[in-house]
Amino acid sequence: MRKPIAGLAPLALFLAALLVLSACGSGTKHVEHVEVFIVETLEQNEAGFYEAIGFKKVNAVTTIEEGKNHVKTDTKTIEDYYDTAGRHMKTEIVHSSLHKSHVTLAEDKDHRTATLEEPAAILLPDGESGPFKMNKMTEAEKTKVRAHVQSFIDQL
Template sequence: MKKILTLHLFILTVCVLSSCSHAEKTQHIEVFVTETSEQNAEGFSETTGYKKVNSITNIEESTNDIKTDIKAVEDYYDTERNYIRTEIIHSNYNKSYNTKAEDGDDLKKVIHKPSTILIPDKNIEHFKLDDMTKEEKEKVKEHVLNLMDMVEN
């Protein structure tokens, strides 16, 4: 009986240790502008304006699962560059490679005050702030995280 118990304990230990794999963590801090579009009556995509975005994307991936966490501030404008609204978004998603189970959550708060930073008001078509300095990344990160309080409370 003791040998069977020891064997079960060994198997359980191996299973637990094999499920504890190293996770690769990545963080992207981005500042960019992209067009917004909607499908028109004919079924074609039509540009409706653009949005300015400050975002933090965290990805944690192991051999067993992937977890993503996105925090973003998006200022929406029409095609005439008139401000419409700001969306503060917190989205997370988890997927198990073993069980194929998926879950996620999206929180959003709409405010009416432009809230993105480091994006000019002129000549913004396809703007993307590449090669951000460490200071710029920290500034964007702090700014986005401060606005998340509005969504999560």
């Protein structure tokens, strides 16, 4: 009769470990922002003032995970840069991530970029120089932007 009870010990240990692990994850918040916008770009002149040098069209996907003991951020963007006359100058693909522990204060960062010669941002009006933000995106539009941005990030 002792063998069946002894056989339950590993199962009980597994269940106890599972409960502890699930308790550690409680209270974790996950937030995702999918954005499509146009913003003016500025540069500091010799006098120290910032002046408009153009604008950029951006597709961005930002995820944030925040728990009691850590925060993780992941930002993926396509940024099409234009001069004040509306001529495309360059496109930057950027992937930045940060994982910070509130316990050990350790930070793990990663930042990768690539430059393209052709515009790549989607769902933005032609001829628009900003400011513009696509509000109330549908789930289909968000899915399209997520997949589009990820396809460029995968090539970094």
